Amino acid sequence: MRPPHRLGAAEIAAAYDSGALTPTRLVGHLLERIAALDPRLNAFIRVEGEAALAAAAVAEGELRAGRRRGPLHGIPVGIKDIIDVAGLPTTCHSRLRLGDVAAADAAVVERLRAAGAIPFGKLSTHEFAIGGPAFDLPFPPARNPWNTAHHPGGSSSGSGAGLAAGLFPLALGTDTGGSVRNPASQCGVVGLKPTYGLVSRRGVFPLAWTLDHVGPMARDVAGVALLLAAIAGHDPLDPGSVAPPAAVPAALPAGGVRGLRVGFVRHFHETDLPADAEVAAALEAVAGWLRQAGASVRDVSLPPLGEFAAVNRVLLHAEAFALHAPWLRGRPGDYARITRTALLTGAFLTAEDYVRAQRARGRMIAAVEAAFGEADLLLTASSMHASAPIDDAAEVARTYPRQARTPFNVTGHPAVAMMAGLSAGGLPLSVQFVAPYFAEARLLGVAAAYERAAAWGGCPMLEAG
Amino acid sequence: MDRDLIEAQARALGLGTALRDFPADVAEAAAKAGALRRALPGAAPAAPDPAAEPFPPLRVGPAR
Numbered sequence: 001m002r003p004p005h006r007l008g009a010a011e012i013a014a015a016y017d018s019g020a021l022t023p024t025r026l027v028g029h030l031l032e033r034i035a036a037l038d039p040r041l042n043a044f045i046r047v048e049g050e051a052a053l054a055a056a057a058v059a060e061g062e063l064r065a066g067r068r069r070g071p072l073h074g075i076p077v078g079i080k081d082i083i084d085v086a087g088l089p090t091t092c093h094s095r096l097r098l099g100d101v102a103a104a105d106a107a108v109v110e111r112l113r114a115a116g117a118i119p120f121g122k123l124s125t126h127e128f129a130i131g132g133p134a135f136d137l138p139f140p141p142a143r144n145p146w147n148t149a150h151h152p153g154g155s156s157s158g159s160g161a162g163l164a165a166g167l168f169p170l171a172l173g174t175d176t177g178g179s180v181r182n183p184a185s186q187c188g189v190v191g192l193k194p195t196y197g198l199v200s201r202r203g204v205f206p207l208a209w210t211l212d213h214v215g216p217m218a219r220d221v222a223g224v225a226l227l228l229a230a231i232a233g234h235d236p237l238d239p240g241s242v243a244p245p246a247a248v249p250a251a252l253p254a255g256g257v258r259g260l261r262v263g264f265v266r267h268f269h270e271t272d273l274p275a276d277a278e279v280a281a282a283l284e285a286v287a288g289w290l291r292q293a294g295a296s297v298r299d300v301s302l303p304p305l306g307e308f309a310a311v312n313r314v315l316l317h318a319e320a321f322a323l324h325a326p327w328l329r330g331r332p333g334d335y336a337r338i339t340r341t342a343l344l345t346g347a348f349l350t351a352e353d354y355v356r357a358q359r360a361r362g363r364m365i366a367a368v369e370a371a372f373g374e375a376d377l378l379l380t381a382s383s384m385h386a387s388a389p390i391d392d393a394a395e396v397a398r399t400y401p402r403q404a405r406t407p408f409n410v411t412g413h414p415a416v417a418m419m420a421g422l423s424a425g426g427l428p429l430s431v432q433f434v435a436p437y438f439a440e441a442r443l444l445g446v447a448a449a450y451e452r453a454a455a456w457g458g459c460p461m462l463e464a465g
Numbered sequence: 466m467d468r469d470l471i472e473a474q475a476r477a478l479g480l481g482t483a484l485r486d487f488p489a490d491v492a493e494a495a496a497k498a499g500a501l502r503r504a505l506p507g508a509a510p511a512a513p514d515p516a517a518e519p520f521p522p523l524r525v526g527p528a529r
Binding site: 303306307309310311313314317325328329330332333337340341342343344345346347348349350353355356357358359360361362363 | 466471474475478479480482483486487490491493494495497498499501502504505506507508519
């Protein structure tokens with residue numbers, strides 16, 4: 001068996017079944033790794049070591065007695081620190097929330113516990129899931145395990161960094177403008193933004209209600225599928241929640257991509273926001289693999305990325321300002337500068353801007369739906385660059401918005417981002433697959449087929465341990 | 466939006482403290498909002514066409 005920190009969630013469950021691994025041994029091993037590595041990564045805001053060991057001991061006893069609470073029994077899951085875990089502060093990585101202890105679990109944490117998972121600690125984020133890496137906050141920003149001088153992406157930064165480094169096998173992130181898929185792209189892991197409404201946001205600190213999604217992250221596609229199945233489902237207490245038309249399966253569909261019609265949204269990275277040559281080459285290689293594996297790939301057009309981005313940002317800034325206005329009035333100095341500037345933007349948007357953006361959104365949804373009339377899946381860029389040096393604020397600001405993730409926050413379609421190669425500098429490159437509403441099983445099936453074919457492997461920090 | 470207008474709007478919204486302590490951030494935010502407005506596609510809302518109503522903002526359809 002490989003070292004426990006390199007196992008995916010499905011492999012861990014199998015190792016528990018065979019007796020090759022126990023929950024206490026896994027949690028103890030991961031806590032040792034966290035103690036050794038996290039001072040360089042800052043993936044955690046808070047490690048719940050004693051509680052995790054106690055929960056692991058309970059899970060172990062239940063396994064010995066032949067009881068398995070669910071598919072994630074005894075498996076640790078990292079929680080982005082804008083998601084409530086009862087009894088712990090939800091800091092949102094901000095000094096504005098240092099003392100705010102959650103009275104109850106978020107809906108997704110309730111579901112994780114019901115599936116047997118062990119909440120493992122609270123993970124770094126960009127402050128309130130907006131802005132970027134900041135050094136004027138009570139907690140340092142997370143760093144990229146592939147190269148700790150680089151940004152791990154955000155805003156679910158600790159989720160991506162900790163997964164890539166083997167600090168936990170599964171994590172929750174949130175995605176309002178790409179914040180699950182960005183760290184997945186920059187850290188070489190897998191991140192899914194599900195269909196809007198498929199996963200409840202109750203107990204998650206909002207950024208922008210009509211764009212917010214909670215999403216599963218893992219080092220492998222099978223882990224994302226397991227985690228999604230555990231957290232998906234209708235929640236009448238989340239006004240955006242919907243009942244899925246069919247159960248979300250935990251197992252990936254068998255089979256490959258033969259006969260699949262793939263629409264390649266080439267203009268996103270060729271003309272709208274030209275990508276680095278190595279990103280473009282990686283995307284061509286993915287398209288080539290799809291063709292070789294029996295799919296048909298043809299170019300499709302959607303509205304330009306700049307228009308999607310403007311709609312996303314107007315909605316996001318308007319809704320976020322409405323939420324943060326009291327703090328911006330009374331305690332503006334308690335935000336990081338990058339967060340404050342981002343949140344103040346909404347003060348200068350008008351009601352007309354907001355309605356124009358919502359109307360444009362309707363046209364964009366129709367355009368993506370029309371594309372799915374002739375394609376079963378879309379292939380697009382995720383990030384146009386590998387990750388920037390974290391200390392180079394200008395380069396982070398230049399590269400961070402150069403991405404193709406926001407369209408699917410605007411439209412609500414499910415999208416997965418994953419590794420598609422390595423840059424000359426040894427950092428992950430990425431690809432994004434997008435599916436029709438509620439077609440997560442198809443989406444993850446294709447992602448798993450690509451994962452098997454590409455077999456990129458993990459970062460040196462993971463592989464060396 | 467010129468500087469006087471930015472300052473007047475910030476004060477009207479109760480953001481006087483931010484304007485006093487972080488004037489560059491307020492100016493940057495106003496400039497960004499203006500850029501976003503210019504980048505928005507489509508015209509301003511037309512008269513009473515029911516099809517133009519943007520709400521609910523996101524209505525997810527059935528699976529294919």
